[in-house]
Amino acid sequence: MTGRRVLVAMSGGVDSSVTAALLQEQGYEVIGATMQLWSDCLPHSEAESGCCSISAVEDARRVATRLGIPYYVFNMADAFTTAVVDRFADAYLNGLTPNPCLLCNRDLKFGLFLDKARELDCDFIATGHYARVWFDDARKRYCLGKGKDTGKDQSYALYMLTQEQLAHTLLPLGDLNKQDTRRIAARYGLQVAQKKESQEICFVPNNNYREFMEQYRPGSAKPGPIVNLEGDVLGTHTGLANYTIGQRKGLGIGGGKPHFVVRLEVDRNAVVVGAAADVYQTSCRAEDVNWIAVPDLDAPLQVDAKIRYRVEPAQAVINLEADGRVVTRFLRPQRAVTPGQAVVWYQDDVVIGGGIITR
Amino acid sequence: MTEMQAQESVYLDHAATTPLRPQALEAMLPYLKEHYGNPSAVYALGRTVRAQLDACRDRMAAILRCQPGELYFTSGGTEAINLALHGYARAHRDQGRHLLVSAIEHHAVLHAAKALADEGFEVEEIPVDRYGRVHVDEVAGRLRKDTLLVAVMHANNEIGTIQPIAELGKLCQDHRVALHVDAVQTAGHLSLMDLDHAAFISISAHKFGGPKGVGALVARRGRRLLPILYGGGQERELRAGTENVPCIVGMTVALESAHAELAGEESRLRRLAQDLRNRLSRIPGTVFNSRPELCLPHIVNVCFEEISGESLLYLLDRAGIAAASGSACSAGSTLVSHVLLAMGLPRTLAAGALRLSLGYSSTEEDIARLMPVLQACVERLRR
Numbered sequence: 001m002t003g004r005r006v007l008v009a010m011s012g013g014v015d016s017s018v019t020a021a022l023l024q025e026q027g028y029e030v031i032g033a034t035m036q037l038w039s040d041c042l043p044h045s046e047a048e049s050g051c052c053s054i055s056a057v058e059d060a061r062r063v064a065t066r067l068g069i070p071y072y073v074f075n076m077a078d079a080f081t082t083a084v085v086d087r088f089a090d091a092y093l094n095g096l097t098p099n100p101c102l103l104c105n106r107d108l109k110f111g112l113f114l115d116k117a118r119e120l121d122c123d124f125i126a127t128g129h130y131a132r133v134w135f136d137d138a139r140k141r142y143c144l145g146k147g148k149d150t151g152k153d154q155s156y157a158l159y160m161l162t163q164e165q166l167a168h169t170l171l172p173l174g175d176l177n178k179q180d181t182r183r184i185a186a187r188y189g190l191q192v193a194q195k196k197e198s199q200e201i202c203f204v205p206n207n208n209y210r211e212f213m214e215q216y217r218p219g220s221a222k223p224g225p226i227v228n229l230e231g232d233v234l235g236t237h238t239g240l241a242n243y244t245i246g247q248r249k250g251l252g253i254g255g256g257k258p259h260f261v262v263r264l265e266v267d268r269n270a271v272v273v274g275a276a277a278d279v280y281q282t283s284c285r286a287e288d289v290n291w292i293a294v295p296d297l298d299a300p301l302q303v304d305a306k307i308r309y310r311v312e313p314a315q316a317v318i319n320l321e322a323d324g325r326v327v328t329r330f331l332r333p334q335r336a337v338t339p340g341q342a343v344v345w346y347q348d349d350v351v352i353g354g355g356i357i358t359r
Numbered sequence: 360m361t362e363m364q365a366q367e368s369v370y371l372d373h374a375a376t377t378p379l380r381p382q383a384l385e386a387m388l389p390y391l392k393e394h395y396g397n398p399s400a401v402y403a404l405g406r407t408v409r410a411q412l413d414a415c416r417d418r419m420a421a422i423l424r425c426q427p428g429e430l431y432f433t434s435g436g437t438e439a440i441n442l443a444l445h446g447y448a449r450a451h452r453d454q455g456r457h458l459l460v461s462a463i464e465h466h467a468v469l470h471a472a473k474a475l476a477d478e479g480f481e482v483e484e485i486p487v488d489r490y491g492r493v494h495v496d497e498v499a500g501r502l503r504k505d506t507l508l509v510a511v512m513h514a515n516n517e518i519g520t521i522q523p524i525a526e527l528g529k530l531c532q533d534h535r536v537a538l539h540v541d542a543v544q545t546a547g548h549l550s551l552m553d554l555d556h557a558a559f560i561s562i563s564a565h566k567f568g569g570p571k572g573v574g575a576l577v578a579r580r581g582r583r584l585l586p587i588l589y590g591g592g593q594e595r596e597l598r599a600g601t602e603n604v605p606c607i608v609g610m611t612v613a614l615e616s617a618h619a620e621l622a623g624e625e626s627r628l629r630r631l632a633q634d635l636r637n638r639l640s641r642i643p644g645t646v647f648n649s650r651p652e653l654c655l656p657h658i659v660n661v662c663f664e665e666i667s668g669e670s671l672l673y674l675l676d677r678a679g680i681a682a683a684s685g686s687a688c689s690a691g692s693t694l695v696s697h698v699l700l701a702m703g704l705p706r707t708l709a710a711g712a713l714r715l716s717l718g719y720s721s722t723e724e725d726i727a728r729l730m731p732v733l734q735a736c737v738e739r740l741r742r
Contacts, residue, residue: 119739120670120677
């Protein structure tokens with residue numbers, strides 16, 4: 001075994017294409033692969049933004065041909081349905097606002113895909129994430145850090161990677177910014193160089209969650225009361241899955257000062273609303289915690305906590321609770337801390353760890 | 360190592376496609392060069408080509424045991440199947456709406472039938488036994504007054520199981536129901552004598568050493584069809600579009616060659632396949648998905664317990680060996696075979712399927728080169 005063979009997760013987009021090109025340049029033996037995640041039973045998006053659409057496979061195959069590397073497609077539709085889409089739908093029905101990309105990263109990209117890489121005698125997998133992985137001699141651990149292009153940083157989405165997964169992961173774009181990536185793509189004559197960014201969730205057509213849930217879990221939307229913090233019923237909601245914390249529009253209750261969604265209560269199927277100030281929280285709890293830069297948390301730690309993909313980290317202190325959950329206490333109250341999303345803790349640019357927000 | 364690096368390859372996927380027979384290529388070349396006339400044209404350049412087209416129709420009809428007027432050239436097996444199913448169902452929609460389709464048909468049949476179901480026809484599946492065989496009484500028991508058509512393939516493309524077509528043909532004839540036989544895997548490999556009572560026969564040239572992009576439908580006289588392509592009225596107004604003359608010439612020559620060699624090749628391939636089965640059975644946890652005596656001479660389908668067929672294919676590819684799992688989807692990934700599932704195999708075992716298919720270019724050397732690699736790959740994946 002050479003120790004230099006890598007399986008690159010290719011989506012046909014510019015980032016993963018440049019990832020493959022760079023690793024080839026660095027002397028790795030590169031094999032390209034795309035995970036086919038849709039299946040006929042899913043109402044998958046025909047839009048070209050979907051990271052695993054049929055056109056994505058076509059694009060990735062062309063890039064692989066251009067680079068002269070072998071290219072395979074793995075059918076992971078079944079696993080994707082159970083590990084990501086079902087859990088996404090379940091979480092919504094449980095009053096959470098899930099992030100399916102986190103589930104996909106943990107169980108598919110860095111789970112099944114890594115298994116496939118091992119089966120193909122590859123030593124590493126690589127993705128086009130803007131984040132950095134290195135072995136830290138002082139900490140004696142594999143570490144994960146923000147990408148050099150902090151505007152593109154995707155370390156948040158990788159907080160769940162284990163030491164074992166990090167040891168077999170290459171993220172060559174971590175040291176680049178997006179312009180570098182586009183320039184390299186152009187240098188290699190990769191046609192994807194001008195392709196537009198994909199931000200939507202690949203299996204939710206047009207980002208329309210309500211329509212998706214109606215199709216995927218027909219009849220699951222149970223109308224119920226919209227109540228204020230005092231318990232007064234102000235209106236009727238169309239099903240918990242249609243609401244998220246901090247939401248103001250579309251509540252259908254007029255008059256007086258504006259109402260914001262403060263929390264979703266599954267037990268009494270209620271959307272709880274309050275004033276703008278009620279959407280702020282001074283702390284949150286997290287479960288399913290994964291530690292990266294530290295083996296465990298033995299004392300309170302000062303961190304910067306990021307509670308959503310697109311939000312600036314906020315100063316906080318984290319502490320381990322007796323039940324194994326981690327409580328994050330923010331220096332300044334944070335708006336719309338949303339159960340189901342991940343909270344990821346940083347010190348400078350290094351990911352300490354993260355977990356899923358419970359409340 | 361890059362994709363461009365030359366490697367000695369072993370080709371064991373003849374059921375997917377075959378290399379073009381040299382004599383077919385030779386015969387095609389003049390029709391790609393000097394004989395370029397449109398066969399519908401009135402001048403000499405067109406007439407020459409038209410004469411060749413007529414001759415090809417006669418020669419193919421002789422082998423397919425039909426009248427030249429019953430043979431329609433198409434762009435391949437898929438088009439022939441679609442023309443038969445859609446053309447027949449739509450032409451007879453006032454006489455019935457029930458279609459019987461075996462569970463292990465190729466997707467060309469299954470998806471064409473599904474499209475008819477979306478149009479309001481009723482499509483019923485015929486089950487198969489654990490060896491992938493359709494039983495005549497399973498069909499007889501499902502025939503209704505409004506049954507228009509029965510679709511059962513001559514032999515399955517994944518497992519090679521041969522179906523009782525002669526008996527089914529008689530049954531359908533007795534009940535005045537049209538039988539469509541997908542003979543894509545058998546034309547050029549088996550005698551087509553059993554298909555004499557079939558109303559429709561679909562074939563594809565590239566499965567017997569002909570070029571890709573050409574095939575044919577046999578539609579018995581009196582079986583009225585509506586076209587699925589409209590245009591210039593070629594093929595007696597049933598398949599519009601200028602005839603693909605070079606490929607039709609290549610298909611004719613390839614079918615004649617295959618047919619001439621048929622008896623010798625059948626026993627040679629059976630011996631090779633038996634040798635392959637013997638060696639495969641020495642790998643622990645090997646499950647054979649068809650019985651040799653029920654099966655096409657050139658297809659061997661096995662499952663290896665505890666491994667993913669997908670990974671096995673990729674490892675074999677890295678070693679220069681071309682093989683297949685169940686059926687490839689257009690994206691290039693593998694699907695768990697609907698054929699193996701219909702035979703009752705558990706999903707996990709079916710996912711480990713490997714199809715090795717031999718052809719006129721296969722040799723003992725191919726099998727000798729395959730076996731150590733395959734053995735190593737299976738062991739690797741079980742580690």
